[in-house]
Amino acid sequence: MKLELALLVWSVALAFVQMLVAASAATLQVGLPKLAGNRDNMPPLTGWAGRAERAHLNMLESLVLFAALVLVALVAGRTNSMTALGAQLFFWARLVYAPVYLAGVPWVRTAVWLVSVIGLILIFAQLL
Numbered sequence: 001m002k003l004e005l006a007l008l009v010w011s012v013a014l015a016f017v018q019m020l021v022a023a024s025a026a027t028l029q030v031g032l033p034k035l036a037g038n039r040d041n042m043p044p045l046t047g048w049a050g051r052a053e054r055a056h057l058n059m060l061e062s063l064v065l066f067a068a069l070v071l072v073a074l075v076a077g078r079t080n081s082m083t084a085l086g087a088q089l090f091f092w093a094r095l096v097y098a099p100v101y102l103a104g105v106p107w108v109r110t111a112v113w114l115v116s117v118i119g120l121i122l123i124f125a126q127l128l
Contacts, residue, residue: 004073004079004084007087014091014094018098021056023035026053028049029046052101059094069127073123078127079126080126090116
């Protein structure tokens with residue numbers, strides 16, 4: 001399996017773990033009955049539960065872009081050392097991003113996010 005595709009699979013696993021963390025945090029904050037219901041009038045999540053939810057949503061937004069770029073690069077036969085580097089930057093930055101966001105470290109979080117974006121740009125540049 002190509003490295004880029006393997007890192008896409010691991011990124012999906014990371015998104016799944018983030019979903020479980022966000023769901024657990026929300027359950028602790030508002031309770032299972034509220035989450036199991038239709039969620040009308042659900043209070044906003046605060047603290048680490050809110051950060052877990054936002055980190056997960058941010059991962060989903062980024063994962064769509066990463067998946068599209070990796071799949072296009074593979075189908076087009078445009079994978080190379082630069083797409084591999086881009087995929088590695090994306091995955092490892094996203095792996096660091098999640099706990100940094102949960103811990104509430106603002107400037108570091110933004111810097112780590114930027115590294116993941118650079119990974120996306122490296123892959124994109126190989127498709128031009």
